[in-house]
Amino acid sequence: MKAKKPPPLSVALISAPWPLYNRPSIQIGSLKAHLKARFPDITVNAHHAYLQIAEAVGYPVYQALSERTWLAESVYAGLLFPEKKKEAKDVFQHQARGKPDLKGIDFVRLVATVEKETKKILSHIFFERMQLVGISVCLCQISASLYFIRQIKRRVPGIRIVLGGSTFSGLSGEALFRFFPEIDNLVHGEGERPLTSIVESLIRKREGKEGISSIQGVTSRDDLQMKAPPVFDQVSALKDLPPPDYEEYFSLLNTFSPGKRFFPTLSLEVSRGCWWRRQARTVKDGGRGCAFCNLNLQWWGYRRKDPGQCAKEVDRVTQKHRVLSVAFTDNILPIAASGALFDALASHGKDYRLFCEIRAGTPKALLEKMHRAGVREVQVGIEALSTPLLKRLNKGTTALENLEIMKHCEALGIKNNSNLILSFPGSTKADVEETLRLLNFAAPLRPLRPVTFWLGRGSPVFRNPLSFGISRVKNHPNYYRLFPRHVADEIPFMIQTYQGGRTYQKKLWRPVYVQIKQWGKEYARLHEDPTHTPILGYSDGGAFLIIRQRRSEGPSLNHRLEGLSRKIYLFCDTIRSVDDILFHFNGLSKERVLPFLKMMVKKRLMVNEGAFYLSLAVRI
Numbered sequence: 001m002k003a004k005k006p007p008p009l010s011v012a013l014i015s016a017p018w019p020l021y022n023r024p025s026i027q028i029g030s031l032k033a034h035l036k037a038r039f040p041d042i043t044v045n046a047h048h049a050y051l052q053i054a055e056a057v058g059y060p061v062y063q064a065l066s067e068r069t070w071l072a073e074s075v076y077a078g079l080l081f082p083e084k085k086k087e088a089k090d091v092f093q094h095q096a097r098g099k100p101d102l103k104g105i106d107f108v109r110l111v112a113t114v115e116k117e118t119k120k121i122l123s124h125i126f127f128e129r130m131q132l133v134g135i136s137v138c139l140c141q142i143s144a145s146l147y148f149i150r151q152i153k154r155r156v157p158g159i160r161i162v163l164g165g166s167t168f169s170g171l172s173g174e175a176l177f178r179f180f181p182e183i184d185n186l187v188h189g190e191g192e193r194p195l196t197s198i199v200e201s202l203i204r205k206r207e208g209k210e211g212i213s214s215i216q217g218v219t220s221r222d223d224l225q226m227k228a229p230p231v232f233d234q235v236s237a238l239k240d241l242p243p244p245d246y247e248e249y250f251s252l253l254n255t256f257s258p259g260k261r262f263f264p265t266l267s268l269e270v271s272r273g274c275w276w277r278r279q280a281r282t283v284k285d286g287g288r289g290c291a292f293c294n295l296n297l298q299w300w301g302y303r304r305k306d307p308g309q310c311a312k313e314v315d316r317v318t319q320k321h322r323v324l325s326v327a328f329t330d331n332i333l334p335i336a337a338s339g340a341l342f343d344a345l346a347s348h349g350k351d352y353r354l355f356c357e358i359r360a361g362t363p364k365a366l367l368e369k370m371h372r373a374g375v376r377e378v379q380v381g382i383e384a385l386s387t388p389l390l391k392r393l394n395k396g397t398t399a400l401e402n403l404e405i406m407k408h409c410e411a412l413g414i415k416n417n418s419n420l421i422l423s424f425p426g427s428t429k430a431d432v433e434e435t436l437r438l439l440n441f442a443a444p445l446r447p448l449r450p451v452t453f454w455l456g457r458g459s460p461v462f463r464n465p466l467s468f469g470i471s472r473v474k475n476h477p478n479y480y481r482l483f484p485r486h487v488a489d490e491i492p493f494m495i496q497t498y499q500g501g502r503t504y505q506k507k508l509w510r511p512v513y514v515q516i517k518q519w520g521k522e523y524a525r526l527h528e529d530p531t532h533t534p535i536l537g538y539s540d541g542g543a544f545l546i547i548r549q550r551r552s553e554g555p556s557l558n559h560r561l562e563g564l565s566r567k568i569y570l571f572c573d574t575i576r577s578v579d580d581i582l583f584h585f586n587g588l589s590k591e592r593v594l595p596f597l598k599m600m601v602k603k604r605l606m607v608n609e610g611a612f613y614l615s616l617a618v619r620i
Contacts, residue, residue, distance in 0.1 A: 006206045006207075008041050008042050008043055009039070009042040009043070009131055009132070009199065009202055009203055009206065010042070010043040010045075010129055010130040010131060010132075011035065011042060011043065011044045011045070011130065011131070011132045011133075011134065011199065012044075012045050012047060012125060012127065012130050012132070012133045012134070013028040013031055013032055013044065013045070013046045013047065013133075013134045013135075013136070014028065014046075014047045014049055014133065014134070014135045014136075014145075014148060015027060015028050015046075015047070015048055015049060015050060015135075015136055015141075016049055016050060016135065016137075016141050016144035016145045016147075016148045017049065017050040017053045017054075017062075017065075017066070017072065017075075017076070017114075017141065017144045018050060018053075018062070018065060018066040018072040018140050018141060018144065019050050019066065019138065019141070020063075020066060020265075021050060021051055021054035021059060021062050021063065021066070022059075022262060022264050022265055023264060023265050023266070023267050023327060024048055024244070024246040024249035024250075024264060024266065024267065025046070025048050025050075025136065025249075025267075026244050026267035026268070026269065026329055027136035027138070027164075027165065027191075028046040028047075028048070028134070028136055029046060029244030029245050029246050029249070029267075030192070030241065030244045030269075031046075031134065031136075031191050031192065031195060032044045032045075032046040032244075032245045033241070033242040033243060033244055033245040034192045034195075034196070034241060034242065035195065035196065035199060036245065037242050038196055038199075039199060039203075042199065042203075045125075045248060046245065046246075046247075046248045046249075047121070047125060047248065048248060048249045048252060049118075049121050049148070050062075051249065051252055051253065052117060052120075052121050052252065053114060053117055053118070053121075055256055055260055056113055056114070056116075056117040057110065057113055057114065057117075059260075059262075060101040061101055061102065061105065061110075063101065064096075064099045064101040064102050065102075066140065068095055068099075069139060069140045069495065070091050070092075070095045070478050070482075071092060071095045071096060071099075071102075072140035072141075072144075073091075073140055073142060073143045073144075073478075073482055074088040074089070074091045074092040074095070074107075074143075074482060075088075075092070075110065075111055075114055075143075075144075076114070076143035076144040076146075076147045077091075077143045077482035077483070078111055079111060079114070079115055079118075079143075079147050080143050080146055080147045080150065081482075081483065081484060083484070084481070084482060084483070084484070085111075087481040087482065088107075088481070088482055089107045089108070090481070091478055091481050091482060092107045093107065118147070118148070118151070119151070122148070122151055122152065122155070127152055127155055127156045127159055128155075128156055130156075130159060131159070131160060131202055131206075132159070132160050132162065132198065132199065132202060133152055133159055133160070133161045133162070134161075134162045134164060134187075134191070134195060135148060135149060135161065135162070135163055135164070135165075136164055136165040136191070137163060137164070137165035137166075137167040137168065138165050138166055138167055139166075139167060139494055141165070141167070142167060142493070143482065143483075145163070146180060149161055149163070149180065149182045149183060150180075150182055152182075153182035160184045160185070160198075160202070161182060161183055161184050161185075162183075162184065162185040162186075162187060162195065162198060162218075163176075163183050163185070163186050163187065164186070164187035164191045164194075164195070165191075165298070166295075166297055166298045167494055168186060169187075169188050169189055169297045169298040170188055170189075170297050170298075170458070171186075171188075171492060173186040173219045175487075175490040175491045176491055177219075177220075177221045178490075179486070179487050179490070179491065181221065183221065184220060184221055185198065185218050185219070185220050185221075186218065186219050186220075187217060187218055188217050188218070188219070188232055188298075189217055189232030189233065189234050189298050189299065189300070190232075190234045190235070190272070190298055190299060192234075192235055192241065193216075193217065193233045193234060193235060194215060194216070194217035194218045194233050197215040197216070197217075197218070197233075198215060198218065201215065215233075216231060216232075216233040217231070217232050217233035217234075232298075232299075232300055234299065234300065235303075236303075237303065238269075238271070238272060238303050238304060238305045239305055239306060239309055243268065243313040243316060243317055244267070244268070244317075246266065246317070246321065249264070250264075250321055263323050263324075263325065264321075264323060264325070265323075265325040265326065265327050265355070266317055266318065266321065266323060266325065266326050266327070267326075267327050267328075267329050268310070268313055268314060268317065268326055268327075268328060268329070269305075269328065269329045269330060270304055270305055270307075270310050270328055270330050270333055270334065270337070270341065271302065271303060271304035271305070271330045271333070271334050272299050272302070272303050272304075272330075273296050273299040273300070273301055273302040273303060273331075274289050274293070274295070274296045274299075274302060274331055274332070275302050275332065275334060289394065289460065290381070290383070290393055290394055290395060290460075291392065291393050291394045291459065291460045291461050291468070292383075292393060292421065292424070292453060292456065292459055292460075292461060293331075293456070293459055293460075294456035294457060294458040294459040294462065294494070295331050296331065297457075297458045304334050304337060306337075307337045307338075307340035307341035307344060308340070308344060310341055310344075311341055311344035311345050311348070314326055314345060314348075314352070315348055315350075318350065318352070324350060324351055324352050324353055324374075325352075325353045325354075325355075326352060326353075326354050326355070327354075327355040327356070328354070328355065328356040328357070330356065330357060331357060332357050332358060332359050332381065333356050333357065333358055335359065335361070335362060335363075335366065338362075338366055338369075338370070339366055339369055341373075342366075342369040342370050342372070342373040342375070343369060343373075345373035345374065346369070346372045346373040346374075350374070351374065352373060352374030353374055353376050353377075354370075354373065354374045354375040354376065354377075355375070355376070355377045355378065355379075356370075356375060356378055356379075357378065357379045357380075357381070358370075358378050358379075358380055358381075358405075359380070359381055359397070360380055360381055360382060360395075360397040360401045360402050360404075360405050361396075361397055361401055361405075362380075362405060364408050364573075364574060367405070367408050367409070367412060367414070368412065370414075371412045371413070371414060375414060376413075376414060376415060377414065377415040377416075377417060378409065378414055378415070378416055378417070378418075379416075379417050379418055379419075380402075380405055380406070380409070380416060380418040381395065381397075381418075382402045382405075382406070382418040382419060382420060382448060383395060383419060383420065383421045384399065384402075384420065384421060384424075384431075384435070385399045385402060385403070385420065385434070385435045385438040385439065385442070386399055386430075386431040386432075386434040386435050386438075387399045387400075387434075387609065388428075388430065388431060388434075389424065389427060389428075389431040389434075389435075390402075392424070392426060392427075393421070393424065394460065398609065399434070399438055399609060400575055400607070400608075400609040400612055400614055401575065403438065403441065403442060403445070403607055403614060403616075404574060404575055404614055406418075406442065406445045406446065406448075407445060407614070407616060407618060409445075409446070410444070410445050410446060410534065410618055411534075411618035411619060415446065416445075416446045417449065418448050418449070419448060419449050419450075419451040420435075420448040420449065420450055420451065420512075420516065421451055421452075421453050422450055422451065422452050422453065422505075422509040422512060422513060423452050423453045423502070423505035423506055423508070423509050424453045424505070425453070425461065425468040425469055425470050425498075425500060425501065425505070426468050426469050426501075427505055427508065427509070429508065432508055432509060432511065432512060435512050436511060436512060436515060438607065439512070439515050439516065439519060440604065441604055441607040441616060442519070443519060443522065443523075443535070443604075444534065444535035444536035444549075444616060444617075445535075445616075446523065447516060447519045447520040447523050448516065449516075450512070450513050450516045450517075452506075453505075454495055454496075455470075455473065455495070455496040455497065455498055456494060456495065456496065457492055457493065457494050457495075457496055462496060465498065465500075468500075469500050469501060470498040470499065470500035470501075471498065471499050471500055472498060472499040473496050473497070473498045474496065474497060474498075475488055475489075475491075475492070475493045475495075475496060475497070476493065476495040476496060476497045477497060478495075479493050479495075522552050523535070525552045526550055526551075526552055529550075533548070533550070533620055534550075534617070534618050534620060535549075535550045536548075536549055536550070536605070536616055536617045536618070537617055537618055537619065537620035538569075538617040538618070538619060538620065539619075539620050540566075540570075540619065543562065543563065543566070544560055544561065544562040544563075544566055545560070545561040545562075545565075545566040545569060545570070546558060546559070546560055547559040547560075547561065547605060547617050548620070549603075549604075549605070549617075559603070559605065564585070564588075565596060567585070568581060568585065568593070568596065568597075569600070569605075569606070569615050569617075570615070571584060571585075572606060572613050572614055572615040573615055574614070575612050575613070575614050576612070576613055576614075577611050577612050577613075578590060578593065578594070578597070578611045578613070579611070581593055581597075581613075597613055600613075600615075601613075604616070605617060
């Protein structure tokens with residue numbers, strides 16, 4: 001008698017809270033698309049569980065929680081470890097201070113709502129019919145993901161649970177398996193190829209064949225003696241990957257009441273990894289790249305898609321889901337390919353609203369292409385307004401280049417949401433003084449967001465602490481408040497703490513923090529004007545230039561530049577050296593040019609860094 005063929009393999013992919021609720025998870029969307037392309041007969045369901053939690057607690061509350069790691073982690077920590085509920089509540093209340101959307105929020109009631117909704121989510125997933133559950137874990141999803149895993153395993157003890165994502169990528173996983181025996185496999189690096197191998201192994205076993213004994217890029221609960229992480233197994237070319245599948249996210253959103261529905265932002269990728277670390281071959285190869293950055297622990301090297309393929313994917317997914325907002329998830333868009341990408345997007349004739357992260361050295365001409373294509377918001381890798389500090393950060397840019405791109409974004413109406421890192425180890429008084437000087441010139445531009453330096457596991461600072469004057473690196477104290485001590489002692493978590501001048505740095509950078517807060521208030525006050533004219537703008541009269549310098553207190557200042565003065569000012573729309581100016585305006589002497597440049601700097605119509613100058617006014 002012929003043996004009965006088993007039903008197709010069934011896989012669930014889950015993204016637990018707390019990603020941005022208005023974006024479908026690109027991690028599980030990409031994995032689903034890849035698995036379905038490779039195994040058309042299996043069932044793969046992607047569960048964007050965080051969206052249901054956001055709907056249950058309210059979008060403003062969810063947004064506030066997702067913006068701060070310790071707020072997010074505290075909610076599920078008390079559910080995962082009931083003995084830590086009080087400490088979790090203390091962490092929550094401390095972190096919630098100053099958050100308007102969390103004012104009056106009762107922690108106990110919030111946790112009860114989240115617990116009820118989580119159990120409701122899990123009860124509607126038929127794990128009994130499934131053979132595999134994959135969960136992607138990023139920065140603030142640790143306690144939530146572990147709680148989901150524990151609940152799933154209690155319901156179906158025999159189900160295979162695979163953990164992946166950047167949070168634990170590259171770790172041996174020995175302690176993780178010991179403390180959380182519900183986890184069967186840990187995927188290191190990106191998940192497409194390792195998850196494919198796991199599925200292939202399960203299919204073989206269901207067909208009565210021998211499974212795959214060792215899978216590259218994966219460790220299991222049986223590998224407790226394996227101290228070294230495995231070699232990553234990643235796709236060689238991103239062109240081979242299909243666009244993410246977001247079907248379940250939109251189906252879920254459509255079940256909400258009309259008042260709870262919204263138009264999401266689609267996440268897509270052009271590249272993976274860091275361009276500056278494109279030659280990396282091992283997980284420990286981390287000499288290049290920004291000193292503070294640990295965003296590339298799940299990748300080796302750098303890969304990108306063809307611009308034409310990316311443009312087609314944007315066209316296809318926006319058409320399919322009837323939305324126009326797209327966020328490119330790349331750490332930094334590749335400059336070399338971006339021109340062709342944004343030309344292609346502009347040719348679609350769609351009113352896209354695009355977000356991307358870019359480098360400070362992005363040329364003005366490329367920014368203009370981006371704007372024509374629909375880029376309305378960017379995050380630039382600013383990080384500092386002191387060139388010596390930028391060198392210590394290993395940014396490869398200058399403070400003047402940072403001001404230049406801030407100015408070009410202002411001119412184009414591109415919202416620039418960028419950070420200024422405070423209290424970086426080894427910062428000097430000279431770094432702070434230069435930052436304060438340049439903040440005065442940055443006043444007409446969109447304010448930067450002050451971010452106190454935090455030490456990320458795997459970053460160059462973490463790998464070479466003595467080079468940055470720090471020592472005694474260990475897990476952040478809040479992990480000890482949210483997790484049992486034996487867990488916090490042995491699992492190397494993402495956020496670290498250290499000793500080495502922290503109090504001194506905080507005091508040193510305090511004036512910068514105060515000035516940035518004042519900058520934000522002044523910028524907002526000056527933009528209350530419904531005309532939305534630039535704070536520092538010019539109108540060109542051909543033979544003359546009129547510059548208007550708006551002030552929050554007192555009337556605006558007006559300046560007229562004529563003839564050669566106008567030409568020099570416009571020539572310095574991008575960074576120019578004194579030698580550049582003398583060469584361009586042949587016949588001018590340094591003695592004639594320098595007084596004009598110094599006068600412009602004194603009036604804060606231009607800014608300089610040594611012999612390099614930049615005009616600050618943007619065209620009205």
